[in-house]
Amino acid sequence: MPTLKAQPHSNFFVNGRRYGATADGLIENVHPHDIAALLNMGAVATAPWFEPVPPAPPPPAPPLPKPTIRLRAPKPYANFALSGGSRYSSDAQGFLDAEREHLDDLIKLGCRRA
Numbered sequence: 001m002p003t004l005k006a007q008p009h010s011n012f013f014v015n016g017r018r019y020g021a022t023a024d025g026l027i028e029n030v031h032p033h034d035i036a037a038l039l040n041m042g043a044v045a046t047a048p049w050f051e052p053v054p055p056a057p058p059p060p061a062p063p064l065p066k067p068t069i070r071l072r073a074p075k076p077y078a079n080f081a082l083s084g085g086s087r088y089s090s091d092a093q094g095f096l097d098a099e100r101e102h103l104d105d106l107i108k109l110g111c112r113r114a
Helices: 032-040 100-108
Strands: 011-014 017-020 068-072 079-081 087-089 095-099
Touching: 011 032, 017 032, 068 100, 087 095, 095 100
Parallel strands: none
Antiparallel strands: 011 017, 068 095, 079 087
């Protein structure tokens, strides 16, 4: 319920209800249908008359990266192009990290498990 502010100890009659301001000038527990009428009579809104919106939940966590398997290529800096469009290159030591579904294809091309 909202709180409005008016002259201290003032009284308002709206829709069969009596609203009295406290010594501090606060009109508490105002019915939502009476807010407009009280504002027209000179009361001032001091608190929002709606429930605060809870914060949005945090976004979902990003998906975890696919697990990779370390392979040893036949030679350093070797390049492999698989039929599905995936490409792999080995580093200076001849290692590469491949996804699990490409493991069989790379082994057929001469790579072995590290």
